[in-house]
Structures are given as structure tokens and as C-alpha cells.
Amino acid sequence: MSDADIETVPIPESPLFDRRPWGSFTVLDEGSDYKVKRIEVLGGKRLSYQKHSKRAEHWTVVQGIAKVTIDGDESILYIGDCTSVPVGAAHRIENPGEDILILIEVQMGPYLGEDDIVRLQDDFGRTGG
Numbered sequence: 482m483s484d485a486d487i488e489t490v491p492i493p494e495s496p497l498f499d500r501r502p503w504g505s506f507t508v509l510d511e512g513s514d515y516k517v518k519r520i521e522v523l524g525g526k527r528l529s530y531q532k533h534s535k536r537a538e539h540w541t542v543v544q545g546i547a548k549v550t551i552d553g554d555e556s557i558l559y560i561g562d563c564t565s566v567p568v569g570a571a572h573r574i575e576n577p578g579e580d581i582l583i584l585i586e587v588q589m590g591p592y593l594g595e596d597d598i599v600r601l602q603d604d605f606g607r608t609g610g
Contacts, residue, residue: 527575536590545582
């Protein structure tokens with residue numbers, strides 16, 4: 482079997498794949514000060530309204546339509562559109578459609594851990610604490 486025959490479908494048991502109540506993400510690449518994720522948001526779902534103290538993010542929509550909120554300003558992104566989230570900005574991604582929304586997220590900063598999240602509002606009860 483050659484490398485060309487190997488499928489690159491995310492494996493749910495992989496530490497690079499994580500299922501969330503709103504969909505899932507797969508880490509595609511990572512370095513000391515950047516991380517690249519493929520994020521899938523299920524129809525009608527949204528991520529928590531959150532902010533980070535150590536990283537900025539850049540989002541590019543590759544499938545579907547995204548409703549994006551950054552510091553209270555809402556916009557709609559279509560395939561090929563992108564936006565940036567500065568360090569400390571409150572932000573959210575929402576899928577207003579029925580089909581899966583897929584975007585590529587590039588995180589940049591000195592710390593990229595999942596624990597650098599302050600949830601301001603969450604549909605799944607994950608705020609506070």
C-alpha cells in the first residue's frame with residue numbers, strides 16, 4: 482500500500498480529533514506559536530461566546546455559511562471569506578443553515594491550550610466555574 486492509498490479521515494480516538502456538542506474539530510498542524518484546525522459546526526449550532534487572553538484567531542470558511550460575532554458586531558461569511566479575531570476579543574461562530582459549516586481556524590500566540598477560554602455565554606451550560 483502506498484501513501485496515496487491511505488485515507489486522511491479523522492479518527493475519533495485520535496488526540497487530534499475532538500467531538501463537541503456543536504460539532505467537532507481536527508488539529509491539522511501545530512507549532513510552538515501556531516495551531517491550524519478544521520472546525521465542523523452542525524446545522525443550527527454555535528460555539529460559545531468566548532475570548533482568549535493569549536491567542537488571536539483567523540477563520541476561513543470552506544463550506545457553508547457562518548454567522549460570526551466579534552465584540553458584538555455580527556457578520557455573515559460565505560465560502561472563501563475570512564476574518565480575524567484579535568487577542569482578548571469576544572467572539573462566536575454560528576451555523577445558521579442546515580448543512581455542516583466547515584472552516585479553517587489558524588490560532589497564533591504564545592499559548593494555544595484549550596484551557597485559554599473564558600466562556601461568556603454557552604448553549605451547553607459550560608460557562609462559569
